[in-house]
Amino acid sequence: MSAATVFGLCAAALVGLGLFGVLVDPHPLRKIVAFNLLGGGVFLIFGITARRGAAAGFASDPVPQALVITGIVVAFAATALAAALVLRLVDETGRVTLRSAGSGGGPSNDAHS
Amino acid sequence: MTLTFAFDAILALALVAVAAWTTAARDMFAAVAGSVAFGLLMALVWVRLAAPDVALTEAAIGSGVTGGLLIAVGARLRRNGASPGAEPPGAILRCTAAVVCGLVTVGLGAIVLLSPEPAPTLAPLAARHLPQTGLGNPVTAVLMAYRAIDTLLEVVVLLLALVGVWSLAPDRYWGGRPGMQQHEDPNGVLAFFARLLPPIGIIVAIHLFWVGSVAPGGEFQSATVVGAMWLLAMIAGLVDLPPIDRPGVRLGLVVGPVVFIVIGLAGTALAGAFLAYPPGHAKLLILVIEIPVTLSIAATLGLLVVGPPQRMPPG
Amino acid sequence: MANFLLAAAVVVLTTVALGMIRVLRGPGAADRIMAAQLLGTGGIAVLLLLARAIPMPGVVDVALVLGLLAAFVSVAFVKAVGGPAPGDAERAGGE
Amino acid sequence: MSFIRDGLTIGAVAVGAFFFLAGMVGLLRFPDTLSRLHALSKADNLGLGLIVFGLLFQEDELFPALKLVGVWLLALLAGAIVAQLIARAAIRDRPSA
Numbered sequence: 002m003s004a005a006t007v008f009g010l011c012a013a014a015l016v017g018l019g020l021f022g023v024l025v026d027p028h029p030l031r032k033i034v035a036f037n038l039l040g041g042g043v044f045l046i047f048g049i050t051a052r053r054g055a056a057a058g059f060a061s062d063p064v065p066q067a068l069v070i071t072g073i074v075v076a077f078a079a080t081a082l083a084a085a086l087v088l089r090l091v092d093e094t095g096r097v098t099l100r101s102a103g104s105g106g107g108p109s110n111d112a113h114s
Numbered sequence: 115m116t117l118t119f120a121f122d123a124i125l126a127l128a129l130v131a132v133a134a135w136t137t138a139a140r141d142m143f144a145a146v147a148g149s150v151a152f153g154l155l156m157a158l159v160w161v162r163l164a165a166p167d168v169a170l171t172e173a174a175i176g177s178g179v180t181g182g183l184l185i186a187v188g189a190r191l192r193r194n195g196a197s198p199g200a201e202p203p204g205a206i207l208r209c210t211a212a213v214v215c216g217l218v219t220v221g222l223g224a225i226v227l228l229s230p231e232p233a234p235t236l237a238p239l240a241a242r243h244l245p246q247t248g249l250g251n252p253v254t255a256v257l258m259a260y261r262a263i264d265t266l267l268e269v270v271v272l273l274l275a276l277v278g279v280w281s282l283a284p285d286r287y288w289g290g291r292p293g294m295q296q297h298e299d300p301n302g303v304l305a306f307f308a309r310l311l312p313p314i315g316i317i318v319a320i321h322l323f324w325v326g327s328v329a330p331g332g333e334f335q336s337a338t339v340v341g342a343m344w345l346l347a348m349i350a351g352l353v354d355l356p357p358i359d360r361p362g363v364r365l366g367l368v369v370g371p372v373v374f375i376v377i378g379l380a381g382t383a384l385a386g387a388f389l390a391y392p393p394g395h396a397k398l399l400i401l402v403i404e405i406p407v408t409l410s411i412a413a414t415l416g417l418l419v420v421g422p423p424q425r426m427p428p429g
Numbered sequence: 430m431a432n433f434l435l436a437a438a439v440v441v442l443t444t445v446a447l448g449m450i451r452v453l454r455g456p457g458a459a460d461r462i463m464a465a466q467l468l469g470t471g472g473i474a475v476l477l478l479l480a481r482a483i484p485m486p487g488v489v490d491v492a493l494v495l496g497l498l499a500a501f502v503s504v505a506f507v508k509a510v511g512g513p514a515p516g517d518a519e520r521a522g523g524e
Numbered sequence: 525m526s527f528i529r530d531g532l533t534i535g536a537v538a539v540g541a542f543f544f545l546a547g548m549v550g551l552l553r554f555p556d557t558l559s560r561l562h563a564l565s566k567a568d569n570l571g572l573g574l575i576v577f578g579l580l581f582q583e584d585e586l587f588p589a590l591k592l593v594g595v596w597l598l599a600l601l602a603g604a605i606v607a608q609l610i611a612r613a614a615i616r617d618r619p620s621a
Binding site: 002003004005006007008009010011012013014015016017018019020021022024025026027028030031033034035037038041042044045046048049050051052053054055056057058059060061062063064066067068069070071073074075077078079080081082084085086087088089091092095097 | 118119122123125126129130133134136137142145146148149152156159160162163164165167168171172175176179180183184187188190191194202203207208211212214215216218219220221222223225226227229230231232233234235236237238240241242252253255256257260261264265268271272274275276278279282284332334415418419421422
């Protein structure tokens with residue numbers, strides 16, 4: 002099996018794990034970590050596409066590589082913004098949760114089962 | 115051949131194991147430390163995928179600066195003694211999510227196995243026009259010439275993210291300094307380290323910046339190293355961050371995007387399209403863009419890590 | 430020679446992968462940091478071996494950046510777990 | 525000549541890899557934080573140092589060789605200082621250790 006295939010399968014597993022963390026983990030900071038795992042998996046899919054697109058003397062297609070570099074930087078910006086939101090949330094409410102105390106509810110409100 | 119496969123298999127297994135543990139870990143710091151380890155392994159993966167430019171970015175941003183950010187946030191949450199808040203969702207939801215995520219994994223795996231090899235590629239096109247850009251590194255050529263508009267927007271996105279982070283500051287701190295005051299023994303080990311490392315880091319950053327036109331490297335990696343060194347000096351209490359309403363700070367943050375846009379608009383007049391470079395001047399113009407952009411990205415990344423202002427504005 | 434260096438890279442990578450257990454299990458924050466530090470050094474060693482076994486430009490630079498940023502992360506970690514008083518990790522041990 | 529160089533490389537890299545292995549075993553098996561730190565700092569410095577030393581015999585040019593040494597010195601510096609900081613943090617956390 003080529004490196005691209007091995008890491009492609011790895012990427013599929015990472016996307017699944019990251020998605021699971023984003024959906025299920027109640028802690029916002031851990032959701033952010035899971036989001037980064039998910040992003041890592043998606044970037045790897047780009048990476049193996051680039052590796053398989055090796056041509057013209059390049060070991061890897063430069064266009065997806067540039068996309069991934071952009072993606073890593075933007076993912077960092079999103080992480081920083083999300084982290085600042087979590088910190089402000091804690092400052093305001095003293096709790097690390099997206100679920101509101103009363104009615105209304107946050108995005109994970111349907112978790113009550 | 116089998117050795118490379120063994121290497122790849124161990125690396126892939128370690129990556130998935132770290133991801134799984136990070137998702138399952140109870141302790142928050144375990145999750146944060148796991149994500150640092152994850153970034154490190156990802157950098158190795160990028161080298162194996164023949165993408166050293168991406169490996170540099172991952173080592174600098176994915177593992178380094180993101181790790182620093184998550185560690186700082188984790189420490190603040192712990193200090194504030196914030197209660198965990200929500201309990202994990204019920205069994206039904208967990209099972210449903212597990213099934214859905216399993217399906218996504220299986221589907222993606224199938225796509226990986228079934229997709230054509232060799233994949234469709236833009237590499238020949240990138241190679242054909244490389245001489246016109248005067249660059250030797252195709253990835254830099256994509257970032258700075260073929261798809262310069264993406265890079266411009268990316269720099270703007272970073273700036274917007276910083277504006278978003280700052281706008282989360284409580285009113286009383288607006289215009290104040292971000293981060294906490296650091297109290298550190300000026301003759302201590304940490305201060306020594308923070309005096310020694312930044313000069314080395316800046317040399318590495320200049321090296322990465324300079325080779326970026328012909329070899330792996332470039333302005334993002336270089337800027338991240340500079341930003342990290344700035345943060346290190348800040349952590350050690352050697353420098354304090356400026357209040358966010360200083361004109362100099364604002365200027366430093368916008369100079370990169372502004373120069374980028376001005377040269378892009380000049381391209382409209384001189385070369386017929388936004389961000390087009392006149393023939394023969396591409397390399398020089400790219401350099402003129404890259405220098406201020408690197409400084410702006412370094413400042414933006416550093417300030418993104420420390421977050422919104424946390425201290426009263428002076429006076 | 431390339432095969433030998435690759436085999437050495439596999440060995441070091443395995444130790445790095447096993448060292449991850451300590452990052453994840455802790456128990457103390459100090460254990461996590463030092464394990465992360467070992468991972469950084471091990472990652473550098475793997476990269477240097479790979480750079481020689483499978484020549485590719487820029488891999489040594491990746492090792493260099495990894496070294497710089499791993500040091501930064503370790504320092505950030507030490508400071509972050511330094512307790513509620515931000516920053517006097519220096520005197521607490523009593524020299 | 526190249527035979528001798530290859531032999532030196534193989535020897536040094538093998539011993540270096542062994543130090544990493546030993547450091548990992550110490551990291552996983554030693555009972556308390558400070559002895560784990562002790563095992564680790566040996567692996568860090570000697571393991572990487574020997575691997576760099578071995579690889580130097582394969583370099584023909586000066587600049588890449590200097591860069592390898594630079595990487596090692598950087599790791600050595602960072603390792604020494606981080607070990608110091610970690611030890612202090614560990615002692616503070618557990619005064620009895």
